[in-house]
Amino acid sequence: MSEQAALRxxxxxxxxxxxxxAILAAATELLFEHGLAAVTFEKVAARAGASKMxxxxxWPSPGALALDGYFTAxxxxxxFPDTGDIERDLTSQLHAFVRLLTERPAGRVIAxxxxxxxxxxxxxxxxxxxxxxxxxxxxxxxxxxAQRAGQVRAExxxxxxxxxxxxxxxxxxxxxxxxxxxGFADALVRNLITGIRP
Amino acid sequence: MSEQAALRxxxxxxxxxxxxxAILAAATELLFEHGLAAVTFEKVAARAGASKMxxxxxWPSPGALALDGYFTAxxxxxxFPDTGDIERDLTSQLHAFVRLLTERPAGRVIAxxxxxxxxxxxxxxxxxxxxxxxxxxxxxxxxxxAQRAGQVRAExxxxxxxxxxxxxxxxxxxxxxxxxxxGFADALVRNLITGIRP
Numbered sequence: 001m002s003e004q005a006a007l008r009x010x011x012x013x014x015x016x017x018x019x020x021x022a023i024l025a026a027a028t029e030l031l032f033e034h035g036l037a038a039v040t041f042e043k044v045a046a047r048a049g050a051s052k053m054x055x056x057x058x059w060p061s062p063g064a065l066a067l068d069g070y071f072t073a074x075x076x077x078x079x080f081p082d083t084g085d086i087e088r089d090l091t092s093q094l095h096a097f098v099r100l101l102t103e104r105p106a107g108r109v110i111a112x113x114x115x116x117x118x119x120x121x122x123x124x125x126x127x128x129x130x131x132x133x134x135x136x137x138x139x140x141x142x143x144x145x146a147q148r149a150g151q152v153r154a155e156x157x158x159x160x161x162x163x164x165x166x167x168x169x170x171x172x173x174x175x176x177x178x179x180x181x182x183g184f185a186d187a188l189v190r191n192l193i194t195g196i197r198p
Numbered sequence: 199m200s201e202q203a204a205l206r207x208x209x210x211x212x213x214x215x216x217x218x219x220a221i222l223a224a225a226t227e228l229l230f231e232h233g234l235a236a237v238t239f240e241k242v243a244a245r246a247g248a249s250k251m252x253x254x255x256x257w258p259s260p261g262a263l264a265l266d267g268y269f270t271a272x273x274x275x276x277x278f279p280d281t282g283d284i285e286r287d288l289t290s291q292l293h294a295f296v297r298l299l300t301e302r303p304a305g306r307v308i309a310x311x312x313x314x315x316x317x318x319x320x321x322x323x324x325x326x327x328x329x330x331x332x333x334x335x336x337x338x339x340x341x342x343x344a345q346r347a348g349q350v351r352a353e354x355x356x357x358x359x360x361x362x363x364x365x366x367x368x369x370x371x372x373x374x375x376x377x378x379x380x381g382f383a384d385a386l387v388r389n390l391i392t393g394i395r396p
Contacts, residue, residue: 112316112317114316114372115315115316116313116316116317117313117372118310118314119310119314128373132375152394152396153392153394153395154396156389157385160366160382160386161389161394163366163370163382163386164366164389164390166369167365167369167373168358168362168365170365170368170369170372170373171366171368172361172365174312174315174316174368174372175325175329175365175368176326176330177331177334184361187358188361188362191358191359192390192393192394193393193394194351194393194395195390195391195392195393196350196359196391197350197351198349198350198351
């Protein structure tokens, strides 16, 4: 049991799920307030009232913990709608996504996480496992349903569409030069829906 | 004159253009052999037989110098063809680009540069000015000529197409999960050319 719960002096044990939630909340606060470098097991443990041992058992690195906190915080924002109209659903999900990317500090936080991952293989693995793959899967599921409904060409690879919609937004976030806004999101969907031929 | 030339013991002065070329070559070698952290003004100056003062005068930071070296090295590879057929030209340029991104060490070098730029505003500015904007301009020029030739819809924003072709490749480079190859490049162009409708 001591592996799954944390002691808070004078307040006894909390269930593991509550400890996990408190740790993620503390990591996200530190990440949003002070950036990735501020997310250390020491600081998160102190803020969450958890033992450092618990953090070591549950997360391979502070970067993976920061990423988990970030993902949990934005999960609701990035829910994927299914109204039955693929163009409408892609557009509304992308509108939510571009709002998130241009909000402070969420947009800078994800840029910093992806940036650090380029020279941190553990963080890169955590991002792939906990963020990129699950996010891709949600979009691919929705596109596959649209294929079954006859709204999207059957021979299309939904994974490539993910790169051309969300990937295009990451491009403007990570190699910034032009605005990320609702008009950009609309143009992304429109270009794919209609093609670029006259 | 001393600002524009560098001394090499016993060999007298070289023209500024030759010094610049030697410095860029030395920076690129260090970058490709040992990564971004190895590109210091000290090491580049020693390897190029140039004075550190010259480097300080010409580049705002070692990151900007590394970026200049990288850009000069890959410039030829990334030349933009104009055969008059936009689909063919986009495809062949993207084939060259995905080859570059998957080559060692070029792909890791650009990932590391973009990664470091997320927390280094000087490097971010250098990438925007020396890499992102000129690369965008070449693609936008080609797409604008295709619009004039009636091969691309007149109301299309060529900048958005850049994000959906090259940006999609950067997405797979920086948030790696799926392969970057010629088949991916073909699918990127095909999706935009034909749209995703059945």
